[in-house]
């Protein structure tokens with residue numbers, strides 16, 4: 001599903017060179033619920049941005065769904081991203097003038113699907129994330145947790161095989177953050193969607209079925225856990 005080989009990425013600002021990733025190897029299989037953790041500056045966002053085809057590596061190979069995305073140009077990456085990947089951000093990134101429904105439907109509009117299919121799929125996913133009845137509100141009339149539910153619906157409505165989430169609970173209180181993780185886990189089970197999310201919050205790490213710890217641009221540990229050990233049982 002995702003194959004990462006000897007991936008490197010540097011940032012240059014003035015005279016300074018920051019080696020954000022220094023040779024990362026990683027295989028992520030279909031249907032995983034995986035967290036990338038590590039201290040601030042360890043390279044989590046950089047790795048997520050590369051896997052999400054938002055940025056390109058300096059060297060190494062990166063395959064997403066058997067496509068060697070390290071070889072694609074900007075336009076090809078944008079197309080791949082729009083069709084195949086779902087994204088969830090810590091600041092939700094909803095369009096403020098559109099309702100919840102319209103924010104979700106937009107993801108399908110961009111794929112050029114017929115109106116009736118867009119309507120049905122949007123309603124179905126909003127129902128799954130528990131937002132039917134609130135779909136006509138604009139984001140400012142929704143709580144942070146509800147906005148993140150809209151964002152989860154938007155990511156999933158395209159039925160991508162992979163959803164990437166950069167610190168999805170960072171702006172939520174811990175109870176709401178847990179609710180969001182449970183929803184993501186539920187979606188992972190129901191749809192078989194692979195979830196890769198970054199965090200530096202120990203509570204969030206507990207939910208992961210597999211935990212990758214990054215340190216200084218390298219993988220420090222890679223731990224798979226039986227589901228019974230994850231926080232879901234509490």
Ligand SMILES: Nc1ncnc2c1ncn2[C@@H]1O[C@H](COP(=O)(O)OP(=O)(O)OP(=O)(O)O)[C@@H](O)[C@H]1O
Pocket residue numbers: 011012013018019020038039040041042043044045046047200
């Ligand atoms: N656009 C950029 N220009 C210069 N340096 C950058 C840029 N983006 C990231 N870096 C640097 O690369 C390193 C890795 O950053 P990255 O954002 O991937 O880490 P992170 O683990 O996601 O951190 P955080 O938890 O604080 O978000 C850091 O030292 C960071 O300062």
